[in-house]
Amino acid sequence: MYPITPVGGRWCLNIRLNERQKKIIEIVKERGPITGSNIAQELNLTRAALRPDLSILTRSGILEARPRVGYYYTGDKRQSLIAETIKNIRVKDVKSIPIVIDEKTSVYDAVVTMFTEDVGTLFVVGDEGVLEGVVSRKDFLKIALGGSDLHSIPVNVIMTRMPNVITTTNEETVYMAAKKIIDREIDSLPVVRTFIDSKGNEHLEVIGRITKTNLARLFVELGEGKN
Numbered sequence: 324m325y326p327i328t329p330v331g332g333r334w335c336l337n338i339r340l341n342e343r344q345k346k347i348i349e350i351v352k353e354r355g356p357i358t359g360s361n362i363a364q365e366l367n368l369t370r371a372a373l374r375p376d377l378s379i380l381t382r383s384g385i386l387e388a389r390p391r392v393g394y395y396y397t398g399d400k401r402q403s404l405i406a407e408t409i410k411n412i413r414v415k416d417v418k419s420i421p422i423v424i425d426e427k428t429s430v431y432d433a434v435v436t437m438f439t440e441d442v443g444t445l446f447v448v449g450d451e452g453v454l455e456g457v458v459s460r461k462d463f464l465k466i467a468l469g470g471s472d473l474h475s476i477p478v479n480v481i482m483t484r485m486p487n488v489i490t491t492t493n494e495e496t497v498y499m500a501a502k503k504i505i506d507r508e509i510d511s512l513p514v515v516r517t518f519i520d521s522k523g524n525e526h527l528e529v530i531g532r533i534t535k536t537n538l539a540r541l542f543v544e545l546g547e548g549k550n
């Protein structure tokens with residue numbers, strides 16, 4: 324019913340409160356549970372004059388009314404409910420299929436793949452599908468501006484390589500994955516799992532991707548009450 328918006332780094336209910344409603348919240352925070360008549364008394368108003376404001380505050384979930392007890396403040400509880408919902412969603416619930424290319428692919432062919440697959444980032448793999456790096460639009464723009472022959476340069480020359488690739492896993496919360504994307508100012512993360520090669524060495528295999536689009540879609544679904 325009321326959208327949520329970020330305010331000062333926090334998620335807040337986007338509801339414009341009038342001065343009287345703000346005063347009511349302060350009174351209930353301080354003295355709740357408190358009856359409607361007592362709130363009215365504090366504000367030098369009649370109970371009837373207060374009814375529309377109390378109705379808005381309870382319908383929006385900021386206050387709750389218990390019969391024979393009175394009003395008490397629930398605004399914080401509602402916010403922690405939003406946080407709890409988001410923190411229970413795992414990467415595996417929202418990830419998409421990864422688009423991977425071999426590290427020896429030419430920059431030219433990689434650009435073509437980016438267009439045909441309609442993605443902004445490609446994951447670069449070596450033998451046995453081991454994650455070696457990521458390459459994104461800016462990497463391609465940079466090399467194109469340099470005037471190099473895009474057919475002769477392999478993509479592993481321009482990629483961001485391991486161990487500098489920021490990754491996520493199926494079981495990580497989508498909240499943590501989103502935080503990595505925001506903190507590192509990147510568009511996507513490869514979803515990886517560890518595997519041991521024939522020589523007993525540990526590697527990462529790409530099993531999915533999380534992009535800003537996945538996060539935006541989740542946000543819309545949460546807004547529609549689907550999660």
Ligand code: ADP
Pocket residue numbers: 443444457458459460461462482483487488489490508509510511512513
């Ligand atoms: P774009 O190039 O479309 O703006 P990004 O902002 O994701 O896309 O990429 C910016 C830079 O960060 C590029 O050099 C890219 O190689 C690198 N990059 C992209 N994704 C990752 C990642 N998951 N881990 C580390 N570096 C990344």
